Amino acid sequence: MIELSQLTKVYGEDVVAVDQLSLAVGQGEVYGLLGPNGAGKTTTLRMILGLLQPTSGEATILGCRVSTDPLRMKQLIGLVSASAGLYQWLTPRELLQYFAIGFGLSLEQAFQRTRELAEVMELERFLDRRCATLSTGQAQRVNLARALVHDPPVVLLDEPTRGLDVVGAKIVFDYVQLLRQSNKAIIVCTHQLEEAERFCDRFGLLYRGKLRYEGTLAELRASTGQPSLVDIFLKLLRDDGSGNGSSNIDSAKEAVLAQ
């Protein structure tokens, strides 16, 4: 359903954030786009969404191309971002309705959708409180619900568990399960490798803008001979380091292990 072909982003003159990235994600599949900080994950998602113009390459969802039809593209995507804030002076109900109508739902549809999502995401208790007064966990649930107001076929999650406790992470986990059951195509970007192992079907290992390995956990184990994603990543850094000088290994190792 989601197809990226040769997607490339160069910031300024020479910062290659994403380099010739190609991948495909099918319906009901959870794809883990993994990599240390600065690997180019956020940049990739923003290009798919049409918030950033790719330097070259194309992203396609259900035949809709981001380069020619960015507005329709946005309609097909729900975005969950760890850094996303809420409007402080609105209530969750108003916020959900705002986004629902923004995505083109009618007023009645927006009301109904808000009610349903409030039930599914258990927002009823604080649906009419100001967003500024919500706890981190409550705000996160509102954010997760917001991404689904228009019931998109594709959901992109950027570091969904960042800054959350165990309960918060569990909610995200359940949320991804729910999306999978609803047959959505999902990309989860994270640097939390162990967590990713638990809820992704397939993985792409992104390092310095390049996709280095791709496949299911079994496939990756077979091709690299390493037992876990962390080990696979460390091997990747070692390989990379042997070509580029050893100082890179340590810094990159730090990046991986600093979770």
Add this chain to the structure above:
Amino acid sequence: MNDTHTNINTATDSKTSVQATDSRQTAVPFSFAQQWEFTLKELRETLRDRRTIVTLMAMPLLLYPMLGLGLRFLAFQESSDQKVEYRLAIGSETEGAWLSEALQLGNSLLAASSEAKEQQPAPDVQLLVPNDPSEFDLEALVKNSAADVGVRVQLNGASVGNQFPATARVQLLQSRDSVRSRDAADYVQQRLAAANIDWIRQTSELNGKPFRLPVEQIRVLLEPAETGSAVLGLLPLILLLMTVTGGVYPAIDLTAGERERNTLETLMALPVPRFRLLVAKFVAVVAVTMLTGLMNLLAMSITLYALQLDKTLLGGDGFTLGLGCKLFLALSAFALFYSAVLLLLTSSARSFKEAQAYLIPLLLLSIAPGLVILMPGWNLASGTAALPLVNMLLLSRELLEGTVTLLPAMVAIVSTVLYGVAALAMAAQVFGNDAAAIGSRGGWKDLLQRPKELSQQPSITAALVGLAILFPAYFVTSGVLSRGDAQPSGRLGLSAAMTIALFVGLPWLLLRWQRIDVLAGLGLKKTSWHYYVAAGMLGIATWPWIFELVVLAQSIGIRGIDLSQIENVESLLAGWREVPLWLIVVCLGVVPGVCEECFFRGYLFNGLKQHLNATWTIVVAAVAFGLFHVVLAGGAAPERLLPSTLMGLLLGWMAYRSGSIVPSIVLHAIHNSTLLLVVQSRDLLAEWNIGQVEQVHLPWLWLAVSAGVLGVGLMITRLAIKPAPFSTKEPETI
């Protein structure tokens, strides 16, 4: 999360499910309901914030009463029709009795004489008489301003009486630097002098000699021309500055605030052109600004009224409802303009701090012209009416003074609104552009960057910026041209040159800058011959109707040019008699026809249609066209607004149908020329006793024939095959 297997797809009906998505062809189309929801959110975000309410409500309520007291002090210092009171200190009861009798006598003598009585209200006189004369120090009283004047009277045993001239020595003690003290001394002196003269007259008449004063004096009080004063310049400055303070916080909050609180990314993920989101923010900022303006206006007028300052300051009827409405109109135009500028500045800011840093220079810049207009001698004229900010300050001051004239007022308002629209269009380019969304480079230097790729058509921003430059430039140059006293033919040539430079030169420059093919950008294309035929017919047949509309408008009292200016026009026409007819037709008919089409149906039209559908493109271009035609060299001509706008609709429709501006050029040029020929031959008509064309309706036969031709022309335009489809596609992103 619920443990039950909730399937979130089936929750809503299939409209939004995956399958339906494929058939969704376009992104969310524009709808008012959606736009209202966007606006509502911005309003909630601002109005629920206490800071907004404080600037909105509390500030004016605190500021104006305080200001009012200060103003009252100033106004009393200046005012001349307030009742004054002189305090005269006098040494003893007897002296006091003598003085008051003498003053009374002087008063009645003065009142009876030719010196005009009603001009100045009689001052109250208060005599300060000591209880204990021994402790009474006249000099100290005057020095300490406890009394205005001290009076010492030495009576030579005489009482005041008409028959018995008495001798008395009167000494006046006056404080050197006080105006009031001098006036009081003058007051006493004048009355005693009158009494003296009367005594002399009576003595003389008693002796049987008729008495005549060798010199007779009359004093006439005149109203000063500048009724205003520094205070009247100060009020608009305070009013406008206070108004914009209302918009500052919401503007920062709704733009830089989105970035600061990390809500911008999800906002940008909406499948809606950014322009619409920005317009919602704009509406919210304008609403708050206008509310602030209204609050300030109310607080100001109530203060003026309560302190009884309005009549003193404004003269005439004081602060009327009509004046309030006009001021509010000016404030609203200003609010539109300033809100757009605020959004332009804050849209590129990454944080509150940065936004505030951008706004400080703006606020300082706003105060500077305010101080300039405090100086007398500045008024709304051809130079100042198009200057942003200065024009609104002057307009509000002239509204308060009651000295506004229509043309500069209209130009001030229209150009201010146009600047606002242009600033808003630029803000839409800056707001949330891709670099900005991710929180780094980008911002408003992008605006000044020339596009790298070739494009076919001007952007809507470029079109609106062009309009915002052209309108004031047109007003200023036509004002300058009307002043010079060149020969009629020279003047015609100049006006033609100006028309070319403005309406073709400016779009040409802008198109080159955007790297757009000039012919394509102006819409100069070949089209089917049917349109030329239709344009010719319409060109010949529309003028009687435009003419009738002007006459109709004038007959219901919409008329800008007053009689003195009509004389001007007459002399102008008389001057033209020496000019060959072809030159007039070329300079006033053909050249404007060609050039105005290049701009209104070419550059502006092509830019507008990037974002608007056909109808709105035609309407907006036509209204702009109509507004330009209200500006005449001699003054405003509001009666031309409707006819010119209708003409603009016709021309726009022709350009839309034919996909080219050449037919509209033909139509416009022929229309102008025929109208000129008719006006030129009006003397001839008058000789034939058809009467003054301007005041009489055209003969029915003419109207009938022209209606017929008009109908056929319209039919051809409607039925001819359209060469190229009119592009109404939504732009991808702004």
